[in-house]
Amino acid sequence: MSEHAGPATKTATPSTSAVTFDVVVVGAGPAGSAAALELARQGHRVALVERGAFPGAKNVYGGVIYGRILDELIPNWWEEAPIERWVTRRQTMLMTPTQSLTVDFRTENWGKPPYNGATAHRAKFDAWLASKAEEAGAELITSTVVTGLLTENGRVVGVRTDRPEGDFKAQIVIACDGVNSFLAKQAGMYPDGQVHHTTLGVKETLALPRETIEERFGVSGTDGVDIELVGGTRGIAGGGFLYTNLDSISVGVVLSLTELGKAKVRPEELIADLKRHPAIAPLVKGGELIEYAAHLIPEGGYKTMPKLTGDGILVTGDAAAMCLAAGIWLEGVNFAIGSGMYAGRAAAEALSNNTTDLSGYERRLHESFVLADHRKLKGAPELLLGDRVQNKYPAMICDLVENLFQVTNPEPKPGLRKLLRRGTKQHGIRLRDLAKDAITGFRAYG
Amino acid sequence: MLIVVALRWIESLTSGLGAADECALEHALRLAEQLDAQTLAVTAGPEPAEAVLRTALASGIGDAVRVDLTEDETDDGSRVAKALADAIPAPDLVLCGDHSADRGTGATPAFLAAALGARQALGALSLTWDGKLLVERRLDGGRRERLAVGLPAVCSVEPADVRLRRASLPGLLAARKAAITVHKALSTRDDRITVERTRRFSPRTRRVPPPEGAEPHTRLLALTGALAEHDPPRLVHPADAKAGAAELLAYLRQHGYLE
Amino acid sequence: MIALIPVRDGTLPAGADEACAEASGHALLIGSGTHAAADALTSLRHAILAEAGDYAPAAWATALASHFRSSEPPYVVSSPPAHPGGQPYNSLSAPTPTPGPSTGVVHTPGQLWITDKSPGQGLILPASPDGRDLAPRIAFALDIPLLAGAIEIHRTGARLARWGSKTMVDVEVDGPFVATLVPGVRTVERASENTREKLNWPEQDAQDAEVLEVLPPDPKTADLAEAPRILGAGAGLTKNNGKEAIELLEKVADALQASVGATRVVTDAGHASYQRQIGTTGVVVDPELYIAFGISGAAQHIGGLGAPKHVVSVNTDPSCPMTAMADLGIVTDATALLEELAKEITHE
Numbered sequence A: 001m002s003e004h005a006g007p008a009t010k011t012a013t014p015s016t017s018a019v020t021f022d023v024v025v026v027g028a029g030p031a032g033s034a035a036a037l038e039l040a041r042q043g044h045r046v047a048l049v050e051r052g053a054f055p056g057a058k059n060v061y062g063g064v065i066y067g068r069i070l071d072e073l074i075p076n077w078w079e080e081a082p083i084e085r086w087v088t089r090r091q092t093m094l095m096t097p098t099q100s101l102t103v104d105f106r107t108e109n110w111g112k113p114p115y116n117g118a119t120a121h122r123a124k125f126d127a128w129l130a131s132k133a134e135e136a137g138a139e140l141i142t143s144t145v146v147t148g149l150l151t152e153n154g155r156v157v158g159v160r161t162d163r164p165e166g167d168f169k170a171q172i173v174i175a176c177d178g179v180n181s182f183l184a185k186q187a188g189m190y191p192d193g194q195v196h197h198t199t200l201g202v203k204e205t206l207a208l209p210r211e212t213i214e215e216r217f218g219v220s221g222t223d224g225v226d227i228e229l230v231g232g233t234r235g236i237a238g239g240g241f242l243y244t245n246l247d248s249i250s251v252g253v254v255l256s257l258t259e260l261g262k263a264k265v266r267p268e269e270l271i272a273d274l275k276r277h278p279a280i281a282p283l284v285k286g287g288e289l290i291e292y293a294a295h296l297i298p299e300g301g302y303k304t305m306p307k308l309t310g311d312g313i314l315v316t317g318d319a320a321a322m323c324l325a326a327g328i329w330l331e332g333v334n335f336a337i338g339s340g341m342y343a344g345r346a347a348a349e350a351l352s353n354n355t356t357d358l359s360g361y362e363r364r365l366h367e368s369f370v371l372a373d374h375r376k377l378k379g380a381p382e383l384l385l386g387d388r389v390q391n392k393y394p395a396m397i398c399d400l401v402e403n404l405f406q407v408t409n410p411e412p413k414p415g416l417r418k419l420l421r422r423g424t425k426q427h428g429i430r431l432r433d434l435a436k437d438a439i440t441g442f443r444a445y446g
Numbered sequence B: 001m002l003i004v005v006a007l008r009w010i011e012s013l014t015s016g017l018g019a020a021d022e023c024a025l026e027h028a029l030r031l032a033e034q035l036d037a038q039t040l041a042v043t044a045g046p047e048p049a050e051a052v053l054r055t056a057l058a059s060g061i062g063d064a065v066r067v068d069l070t071e072d073e074t075d076d077g078s079r080v081a082k083a084l085a086d087a088i089p090a091p092d093l094v095l096c097g098d099h100s101a102d103r104g105t106g107a108t109p110a111f112l113a114a115a116l117g118a119r120q121a122l123g124a125l126s127l128t129w130d131g132k133l134l135v136e137r138r139l140d141g142g143r144r145e146r147l148a149v150g151l152p153a154v155c156s157v158e159p160a161d162v163r164l165r166r167a168s169l170p171g172l173l174a175a176r177k178a179a180i181t182v183h184k185a186l187s188t189r190d191d192r193i194t195v196e197r198t199r200r201f202s203p204r205t206r207r208v209p210p211p212e213g214a215e216p217h218t219r220l221l222a223l224t225g226a227l228a229e230h231d232p233p234r235l236v237h238p239a240d241a242k243a244g245a246a247e248l249l250a251y252l253r254q255h256g257y258l259e
Numbered sequence C: 001m002i003a004l005i006p007v008r009d010g011t012l013p014a015g016a017d018e019a020c021a022e023a024s025g026h027a028l029l030i031g032s033g034t035h036a037a038a039d040a041l042t043s044l045r046h047a048i049l050a051e052a053g054d055y056a057p058a059a060w061a062t063a064l065a066s067h068f069r070s071s072e073p074p075y076v077v078s079s080p081p082a083h084p085g086g087q088p089y090n091s092l093s094a095p096t097p098t099p100g101p102s103t104g105v106v107h108t109p110g111q112l113w114i115t116d117k118s119p120g121q122g123l124i125l126p127a128s129p130d131g132r133d134l135a136p137r138i139a140f141a142l143d144i145p146l147l148a149g150a151i152e153i154h155r156t157g158a159r160l161a162r163w164g165s166k167t168m169v170d171v172e173v174d175g176p177f178v179a180t181l182v183p184g185v186r187t188v189e190r191a192s193e194n195t196r197e198k199l200n201w202p203e204q205d206a207q208d209a210e211v212l213e214v215l216p217p218d219p220k221t222a223d224l225a226e227a228p229r230i231l232g233a234g235a236g237l238t239k240n241n242g243k244e245a246i247e248l249l250e251k252v253a254d255a256l257q258a259s260v261g262a263t264r265v266v267t268d269a270g271h272a273s274y275q276r277q278i279g280t281t282g283v284v285v286d287p288e289l290y291i292a293f294g295i296s297g298a299a300q301h302i303g304g305l306g307a308p309k310h311v312v313s314v315n316t317d318p319s320c321p322m323t324a325m326a327d328l329g330i331v332t333d334a335t336a337l338l339e340e341l342a343k344e345i346t347h348e
């Protein structure tokens, strides 16, 4: 997290026709709706402004939502949330163009309340969460783009939108406008006014009949599968995923933007690669493309977070780089909901106490998983996006296993240690680095 | 002067409004500004249909009426028109969309004109007022026609030329709370029509004219296509665009469109 | 069943011949220049001509409705002058009932319509602009159902295109009805000869719009109408970056010695000029080769397409009507394919 905010870019003062609310929340993604819901519940006048025609209209993500944080916001949420399937089977697949090694875990426990992860369509999920905020009394204003902050004496006092007479005045603005947050930048929350460390996520949704999904993925009812893929991206730092929805599947890749630029490949080609991979092809066969989408992901983690609290403004979710994208984890929605909820609570507290002190926000974040997880995993992005983890280890491990299982009569079976030595040498990995990475890994994930 | 805009609510559309209806709304607002006329938006439909009336109010329409019909009951354009005509007080001009996004027949405005005893101008591409209403509309074969339309009139507009203005923020917020008059609809169910089934569209089979030829044998051959070179239709799912382009190029070469 | 065909200055509306064929060659032509218009109807077997003057849907509907309604022939049917080229008119001095066409409509010269509730009494109009104007007004005046936008009509109902030809609905009707037939949905059988009679038209007091002028089609459309190869742009090609897509399409068309056409969705969005619009309300074309990029194949588009020898459809939806009627259907993103095609063709 940066302690020193950069200079705020040019802002305007509110016009006389401005409409007044206690709080304006910008962006009706998971973070914004959670913030608005908290505030409305506590009786404050809150506007939830969204540029899409409806919440979730353009929002993109892989497909798995971890619901634990929702327990606190909407008890028994699983009874009403628009869920596709409950993830009861998680796989991590290491792959090279011709090989794959899968760790496959399944548990019945995740298939019943209070559940663990679920696949859901964002268009439905975001709309549902926003409708909860509306029911509680928040004013949801869609098809409206926030174009800038309004300030008075350096303090944020509202936002300007692209509507005629479109100024909002408010005591607090909560920026939930997602990755590359224009508001956080304008408020000077990013050290040099620039957001770094974004990766590109692209995904395809392929329609498949329900029964086919159940057969291929070995699940039934509303149980589903979440597969994380490591190493299938032509050496470009990143990873892939494959999730099951009710009658479609999502296949996608998450890619380093700089490397993608250098490699001069189109992300669609990488998805096409994945779909042709011998381990994936049978799973996606016959799927009819119904959606293609791309979106940026803030992937730098804790070290790249902006200043979270400003004078009259709070920054949450992807806008604050709170997405946890560390290899086997790709979690952003739960962090967005958590931070939005805490921002809402802190804002409500300030309004009720009639102060401008918003420090309750960061206090809550530190006390909760939101920043605790990020602090703990702050070394993970560098490790995971490094060349060894990205390229060399999957190939080495796959070869290792291939050699281990390969029957080489009449030669005797090689020992594991010998194979490891041979593998590291062949893949240009120094044992010293392997040990170093293992330690970093243990520190990051342990 | 009263200008009415008739809006069809379509549940599956995000805004609830088809493109043509949005244009009708914009035309109503422009004409009303020019003529200093009163404006009214009307829809026939269930309660959620009020969303489109609120859109109209937010954009600057003065009043709104919902004629209470269930979604099924709005299936029949003639019935909708009768219910609308019953609900709206002697309008000078009614603006409609050229065709709805779902039913898409464009018949409702003409029914409405008949029910109101008004003149009609359907499928207007442009609509201006110069002491009288001047309309340009498409005919077939690329021709166009210019009409002068006396009032009262019903005019349907194509989704062209104008765009619905953006509602102001205060307008949007006020429209959420504005009162909407609900009118009980005439009961005019037409039980002469029964819908048998709805399916995915497929073109009608084309009847082939009887082949020429003196001999029954040659006629038969011609009919079966045995003499003509004929490729069966092919459907390909190329792996990527490049492969798709290759398919197309091969096809063009095969049939002599390319060297 | 009988086709009702509005005529302006002897010009038939789009789809007139098909409406006539759908009614087994029976047609009532109304308007100005009906004699000449009848000559151009290839499927015509029997015509009733009503010289009713300038186009006036409201007035025509009122007059026709009272005519159709009455059980006695209300208008004197006169012996028309012989018409060169056409078949001799019926002598109507002694009206003898002629058996109706096989579809069951009872037709007596001078008496077009008998409104009992027996089935098989359909009035078919082409779904051209004028037909779509007139049909609802007649249905309203007669208080009978309108089946608008049909792709097939039979004695007791029709198959209707809905949602921009994405779905079709079969409806059945109890009793007489009015239907409009989308142009371009069927072939037209040529009738060897026809008979004609004339219907006297009463004075009518009009509640209609006044036609100021009819503008002829833009001469720029001539090249498209005659083009032997056409690349068509649909919403699937232009939805993201319309202007760029059309420019690229023009480049590729140049290389293939083809012309660029478009659907109405594309011209309405302003990505291509109206002169490029192919369809029933646009240019009617008849190319040898048609390549459709992201076109769904709505009946109104296909209606202006003629009968190309080779049709290719590039569309992400393998079962849309355009792909269904294509010789080669390529299921992929149209923009991406076009880009690849441009690369290849400019190489050549």
Ligand SMILES: Cc1cc2nc3c(=O)[nH]c(=O)nc-3n(C[C@H](O)[C@H](O)[C@H](O)COP(=O)(O)OP(=O)(O)OC[C@H]3O[C@@H](n4cnc5c(N)ncnc54)[C@H](O)[C@@H]3O)c2cc1C
Residues within 6 Å of the ligand: A026, A027, A028, A029, A030, A031, A032, A049, A050, A051, A052, A055, A056, A058, A059, A060, A061, A062, A063, A064, A065, A066, A144, A145, A146, A147, A176, A177, A178, A179, A182, A200, A201, A202, A203, A252, A253, A294, A295, A296, A297, A316, A317, A318, A319, A322, A323, A330, A331, A332, A333, A334, A336
């Ligand atoms: C390919 C991909 C796969 C992913 N997979 C997963 C996954 O499986 N699980 C998971 O938990 N997370 C996943 N994520 C991350 C997750 O999507 C994000 O972390 C999460 O959406 C962040 O929520 P948010 O509310 O902060 O921002 P967003 O969801 O981005 O919402 C921001 C909202 O603000 C609106 N907005 C932006 N600017 C303005 C403006 N100026 N005016 C008005 N409105 C504005 C936007 O329209 C949007 O609705 C994935 C992301 C990607 C790209």
Ligand SMILES: Cc1cc2nc3c(=O)[nH]c(=O)nc-3n(C[C@H](O)[C@H](O)[C@H](O)COP(=O)(O)OP(=O)(O)OC[C@H]3O[C@@H](n4cnc5c(N)ncnc54)[C@H](O)[C@@H]3O)c2cc1C
Residues within 6 Å of the ligand: B099, B104, B106, C164, C165, C233, C234, C235, C236, C237, C262, C263, C264, C265, C266, C277, C278, C279, C280, C281, C282, C283, C293, C294, C295, C296, C297, C298, C299, C300, C301, C304, C314, C315, C316, C317, C320, C332, C333, C334, C335
């Ligand atoms: C009275 C009347 C008259 C009309 N006259 C005409 C007329 O003269 N001419 C005319 O054209 N229309 C006319 N229309 C409109 C007609 O009904 C259709 O709405 C129109 O033809 C549809 O155009 P489209 O195929 O471009 O768009 P759509 O129907 O929206 O179809 C778009 C197609 O693109 C495909 N697609 C989407 N994304 C992609 C992608 N990435 N790559 C490839 N394919 C993709 C979709 O699967 C779909 O099939 C008329 C309508 C009425 C009511």
Ligand SMILES: Nc1ncnc2c1ncn2[C@@H]1O[C@H](COP(=O)(O)O)[C@@H](O)[C@H]1O
Residues within 6 Å of the ligand: B006, B007, B008, B009, B020, B021, B024, B042, B043, B044, B045, B074, B077, B080, B084, B095, B096, B097, B098, B099, B100, B101, B103, B104, B105, B106, B107, B108, B109, B156
């Ligand atoms: N239920 C309705 N309520 C109000 N207006 C309608 C309704 N249905 C159709 N219309 C109007 O009639 C136009 C043509 O619709 P349609 O006849 O369904 O193609 C629409 O664009 C609307 O302006």
